[in-house]
Amino acid sequence: MPSDRGLFFNVVKASTNCSGTFVDEGRVKHALCALQRGPVRFQRNDVIACQGDSADYIFLVVGGVVRSCRTFINGDRNVIAFYLPGDLFGWSDQRYSLSVEAVTHAMVMFLKRDALISVAARESKVARFLLDKTTDELRRSQEHALLINKGAKCRVATFLTDLSNRLGVRGAIDLPMSRQDIADYLGLTIETLSRTITQLEQLGLIARNPQRALTIRNNDALIRLMG
């Protein structure tokens, strides 16, 4: 793992996939170092940022899994997205409209938004990085909105397939998040989620493992369920 100092620079550099193309690597590195705070460690379910807080920072996940969600006055909660290492998010003006919380133990880097934008104004590689990350998240969000109109089996099948892709694992998926997290993300109750998982198990598409892990037994059938 790289040193914390310059970590964000390394992420940008790796992401833009073009070593040595910064006009002045030292200067860029220095600028990015100056605006980064952390990474900060968080425990499971810690609140990283709260809806309503002044939106001064953009977040970069360095380790673990993070969720962004909204909690309503009646206690209902919706999870908007899960973020994995390398994900950059948290664009708001004025105040956060969503809370950010640690799903697992997590390491998160805080990037001062204004400073980040002014670095982007000088360094087109950084600007490009921000745009790429944001369009990625937009695509994800749109797919998420589409997903919520489907039946429970499709939602769960899609969730499991996407997650195993994002985690880069084949076969056994060690679910980082609770049933409640998944249910709130998929717009289901935990009961319906649990029943749906049971159905997929009985159909032979997946198997339950110890801990929270699941094994995909019939990937093709799972993908077919996604429609």
Place this chain on the structure above:
Amino acid sequence: MPSDRGLFFNVVKASTNCSGTFVDEGRVKHALCALQRGPVRFQRNDVIACQGDSADYIFLVVGGVVRSCRTFINGDRNVIAFYLPGDLFGWSDQRYSLSVEAVTHAMVMFLKRDALISVAARESKVARFLLDKTTDELRRSQEHALLINKGAKCRVATFLTDLSNRLGVRGAIDLPMSRQDIADYLGLTIETLSRTITQLEQLGLIARNPQRALTIRNNDALIRLMG
């Protein structure tokens, strides 16, 4: 209305809200002119871009209303978003994952994506403009995903409130889109949508007008329904 030539430049300039801050206005204008095609006129329900097409262009709505949607093999359709004049959208790599269609007669400007990105690399104002538009759309998309988990009355109330805000009208809203469009956007059937509108009417929150127009009679109660 401004001349078509340099239209995109004028949009960027107006949006960045800082006249005279481009280092070389003439050069920037020339660069932006070179990458823009159109605006092109479309009739109601015309397909502007089709899911699966090579994603070479970004779209800027100049007039009318546009929708982006996905149609599934079984014929189901979901509307992801409606775009109004000034909205910029269509980020995909390789191929569009959504179709873009005219809701009303519409004028759309086509911006070559690669050219746009390379202009953005040289002009930080343009890069900032792209990032702002994209984060705006991301916020909208996330709110949309949240909306679909709510009851029908809340969805419709939120839709009407948001639309009247975006259109900048008070009282009477001349709905630009069909019931089917709205239903597909809200994740409801047209029957449920129709019944819900009737309910809101009977509650005295809205009134039906000739054409497709609606009048908001009790804005506070409508906002209360949004939760």
Place this chain on the structure above:
DNA sequence: CGGCAATTTGAAGGCAGTCAATTAAAGTGG
């Protein structure tokens, strides 16, 4: 081993969907 939280399973109810019919509105041709 005991206690608490998370998950699973069961039974009953509600909200939106489906199927079908009616009404209203928009487009066409005489």
Place this chain on the structure above:
DNA sequence: CCACTTTAATTGACTGCCTTCAAATTGCCG
């Protein structure tokens, strides 16, 4: 301008999926 056709929108009756409420089970951590 009106009769006719076609499409969009509304209304009704019934079904089904997911939710709600409740209980049992499992798993985790002291």
